[in-house]
Amino acid sequence: MPNLWAYEIDTKDTIERSKREIREKIQWFLKFAEISTRADEFVESATMNPAFEESAMFENMIDLMFRDEYEVYVFDTAPTANARRLLGMSKVYALWVNKMIKSRQEAQALRRLLSFTKKEEPDPLMDYLISFRDRMERARRLITDPELTAFFFVTLPEALPIAVIRRFIHWFHDFGIPVGGVIVNGLIDRSFLGENTPDFVRNRIEMQARYLQEIESLFDGLVRGMTPLLENEVRGVPMLERFAGYLFTDTR
Template sequence: MENLFSFDIVFFGGKGGVGKSTSSSAFALAAAKKRKKTLLVSTDPAHNLSDLFDEEIGDKKRKLTDCLWGLEISPENESRRYINQVKDNLKGLVKSHMAEEVNRQIDMAAVSPGSEEAALFDRLVEIVLDEKENFDLIVFDTAPTGHTVRLLSLPELMEAWIEGMLQRRQSINENYSQWLNDGEPVDDPIYRVLMNRKDKFSAARKVLMDNKRTAYIYVLVPEKLPIAETKRAVKLLEKTELRVNALVVNKCMPVHAGDSEFIQKRRNQEKRYLTQIEEMFSSREKLYLPLLAEDISSREALETIMSCFLE
């Protein structure tokens, strides 16, 4: 896992409940221990970072150690901020008697499916582009698999959508110039806004698709459903040209767990699943984390897992 510390951005994904927050936090803590200035960002609506570090983090960067900062993005707050930004962009671009209706339509769009994901992606792009100069490493603790796959496939989709909007807008401007402006180019603020967003998404996509700068780690446990979901997610990401670099296999039965009949049955089952993981993901690096006797609910317990990333 040592080579993962050389990346600029590392995403942690996986099925709900497999330990993404614990793994990403331990990895970020390990990076900070190596004196890398690190930003740990949670995009999961069910934030766990505050609980793990035993202090309130919220949606503003908060210093957690000498080299580690934390940030919890609220999809609801981001959606609200995103909608207000859209309204601000349209000020002065629509006639006053139409402004109220336009704002009503925007408010309706705000509660449509996918609006929070679009707003969350906008903030993610902002962090990727603006914070990369301030930190050596940015670690993302993402929401469960399906959400993550959709989020990471958005750059290409959004860029293609805006490209279509630009082409239509350019066609309108050309017709307008020919009909009413003697062929002279028209200054179109909406076109400028769209072009700026296209450039921003293109820049973010370039970073996210660069396998020398961005790494993707999937967390799973040695059980049937998480293995099957990880297999699907890896294939889906590969279709969007994103390669999963490594797997974190969490909650593996420790050697000192005992030898009761129950424990032995669990060991035999786990052994089959671990073999399956080795065969199914043979080309990917893997880190095996032990199942601990108690929940990881403090920084001290988190440091136990952190040491696994430093070995």
């Protein structure tokens, strides 16, 4: 496939790099604030946050998008609560940074009030917070612009995956993230049905048929494609090309 590049974000490397960056920022802040203490405890506290991994991954995604080296970026994230927090991170960041800026402004005002000199001094911490806020705002605009971004959900024709996807669509609407549609995966080809077809396969096909009707009803107008259950996992360019053929062909 010409001009197609794949990149796997290594969670471990991303987290370790984020820890180093946090340590540097905290050490820099402590030095600027003239506080004599080690940064290790602050770093440990920051990185123990339940959303720290999502934050690190989100930073990596932003870096890739802001490089603007490709026409289209496709991110594959697991359909869990982590993905919700991941894509909602820009909103969380904005709230946090705005509070930090307000606190910093109050501290600056108090410092000027108590200072003998009224000379304005540079504040690198405030500069960093404002720069970070602008970066997050740019990311928020990018992932909420329906002309540029869409989130596609992949489901199976089964009760639990359908319920999960339905809940996630509501969540993403709450975050203002455009939903591009739903893709149904793992369909068993009805052409397999014959006189000697095992009852197990017959039952699965009938079950899928019922849930397909439910999917069409629940996600009316959102179903973008249906793909079959393949004999092997999708790995390598030949399998990707084969799978793309199914994905972009209306099999309904």
